[in-house]
Amino acid sequence: MAEEMEQWLSSLLRLTDEEEKMTEKQIKIIQAAVDIFADKGYASTSTSEIAQRAGVAEGTIFRHYKTKKDLLLSIVAPVMSKLVAPFVLRDLHQVLDTEYEQFEDFLRAMMRNRLEFVVKHAPIVKIMLHEIPFHPELQSQFKEQLFPQVGERLKRIITHFQSRGDLIEMPPFALLRMSVSAIMGYIFTRCYLFPEHDWNDEEEIERVVNFIMHGLAPRKE
Amino acid sequence: MAEEMEQWLSSLLRLTDEEEKMTEKQIKIIQAAVDIFADKGYASTSTSEIAQRAGVAEGTIFRHYKTKKDLLLSIVAPVMSKLVAPFVLRDLHQVLDTEYEQFEDFLRAMMRNRLEFVVKHAPIVKIMLHEIPFHPELQSQFKEQLFPQVGERLKRIITHFQSRGDLIEMPPFALLRMSVSAIMGYIFTRCYLFPEHDWNDEEEIERVVNFIMHGLAPRKE
C-alpha cells in the first residue's frame, strides 16, 4: 500500500519527463505493448508477441518489469494521473477556482484542454478505460485517490458559480454529473466512436458549452 | 455473413422467449459464464472455470457451443439487439415517431425504458461494452446493422420536433449526440460508476430531461 502510494506520487510529480532514463529497447517495449494492448486488450496479449513486435528477446521485458501486469501499470498509471492532474494540482496556473470570471470560460478551457490530452494519448486512454474495471490497483487509484480530490475540487468550483446565481439550484453532484456527461459525451464520440469523422472541434466545443450553459442556467420567471 | 445476418434476425425476433429449449445444465453454464465474464473479462476467463462454477463437465460446454467465443456471442448478441430494439422495431407501440406530442415526453419515456433495461441486464451490458471493441462480429453488428437504423430513426424524430420549432437549429446529429450523452451519462453513473448509491431515478430523470430541454431549446430573443 505504501509502495503503491509512493509509485502514484512519483508518477504525478514527474509530469514533464517521460521516457527519461529508458533504454532504446525499453522504449520499444513500451511502444509495442501500448500498440497491442490497445488493439487486442491486455489479457489476450502475450508477452512473446510484445517482444516480437519490439524486436527484443522475451527475457528483456522481464528484466525491466517484474510481471506482465507491472508493464501494464507502468503504462497506464502515469496517464491516469495526468488525465486528472489539472483538477488535483493546487498551483496549476491554467485552471484555478477563481481564475475564470464566467463558468462558460471555465468549461471551454477545461474541455479544450482535456480533449487535446485524450487525442494525444488516445491508445493509452483506451487501455485505461478497458482495464480499470479488472485491476484493483487501478480501481483504488481512481476511486480512493483521484475521484475524491477531483470531485471535491470541481464541486467547489460549481458551488462558487452557483452561489453567484450563474447556475440553477440543484445538488452540486448532479450539476457536475450533467456537465461532465456532456463534455465526455463529445470526447468519447469524437475519439472512440467516430475518430475518422472530420470533426470541427471548436464548433462542437461551442455547442456543448452552450448546451450546458442553457441547460443549467437558473430558470427564468 | 448470411449466417450472421440470420442469427441476428432470429435473435431479434425471439424477444420474449428466453432460455426456451435449454437444458438445466445449459442455463447453469450461461449463468456462470455471465457471472465470470462480467467479473474478470472474457479473455481472462477459462472454460474450465465456467464449467466448475456451473457444476458441469468441461466437455458439456462444448457440446452446446462450438467455441468459447460462440458462448460469448450467444450471451451478448441478443441483449445487444434488445438494447436498441425500441428504436429499430417499426411497429413497437411504446415509442413511435408521432406518438409523443412533446419531445420531453419522448425523452422521459425513452430514458425510463432504457434505464430499466440496463438495470435488469447490467452484467451482460457490462460484458457487451467491454467486448465490442475486440470482436469484429460484435462491431459489425453494431456499426453496420444497429447504428444506421437507430441513428436514422432517431434523426427523423429529432428533425420532426426541430421543424415544429421545439428544438434549436443545429445539425440533427449534434442534437442527437448531446441528448444521448446526457441520458447515457446518467445511466452509466447510476449503473456502473456508483451502483451502490441510493438513487432517486424519477427525480434524476426529470433533471436530465429538463437539462436537455433547456439546453436544446431555441434561443429566445
Place this chain on the structure above:
DNA sequence: CTTTAAAGTGAGTAATCACTCACTAACGAG
C-alpha cells in the same frame, strides 16, 4: 586496459489453455 554492474539473451519449464473424443446416461417415439 581492467573491473563491475547493468542490459540483453533465448532455451527451458511448469502450468494452463481451448478443445476433442470415446464413452455412458437419459429419454421420448414406435
Place this chain on the structure above:
DNA sequence: CTCGTTAGTGAGTGATTACTCACTTTAAAG
C-alpha cells in the same frame, strides 16, 4: 422393451502461457 438421438462426461492433447536462469554483451568508471 427397443432403438435412436441427444445430453453429459472426464481423461487426454498439443499449443501457448508468463516467467526463470545461466549466460553473453555493452559500456562507463577507475
